Amino acid sequence: DVGDRVFTVLHLPGHSPGxxxxxxxxxxxxxxxxxxxxxxxxxxxxxxxxxxxxxRTMHRLRELPVTTVHGGHDPSFGRVRLLEIVEAYVASHDRAG
Structure with missing residues (x-):
């Protein structure tokens, strides 16, 4: 039971298919x-x-108006850090390939 909260399940493949x-x-x-x-x-x-x-998942996350991320590891973080992570990953991939 999550009370009045509504969550959408997002498929975010990359780390693992599911x-x-x-x-x-x-x-x-x-x-x-x-x-x-x-x-x-x-x-x-x-x-x-x-x-x-x-x-593709990083591009998708960049477009969401995220305020707070609660990851599976490490402390939670905000939008600025999310965009830093996204941009670094995408840039690294572009250089690699």
């Missing part, structure tokens, strides 16, 4: 699981990881 996030549009809160987290590099070399899908 990665999901829970998005609460009303508050801008994203529970991102392993798709994005505050510290360290995003892991895209795991069995089942897909860099192309991860880049």
């Amino acid at each position: 990665s999901i996030g829970l998005w609460e549009e009303r508050t801008g809160i994203l529970f991102s699981g392993d798709a994005v987290y505050r510290d360290g590099p995003l892991l895209d070399h795991m069995p089942g990881s897909d860099v192309g899908a991860y880049v």
Whole structure:
């Protein structure tokens, strides 16, 4: 029971094929699981990881009006850090390939 809260399940592949996030549009809160987290590099070399899908997920996250991210690891963070992570990952992929 989540009371009056409404979450949308987002498919966020890349880290793993079945990665999901829970998005609460009303508050801008994203529970991102392993798709994005505050510290360290995003892991895209795991069995089942897909860099192309991860880049598409990063583009999708950039477009959401996220205010707070609660990742599967590390402390929570805000939009500015999310955009830093997204831009760094996308830029790294563009250089690599």
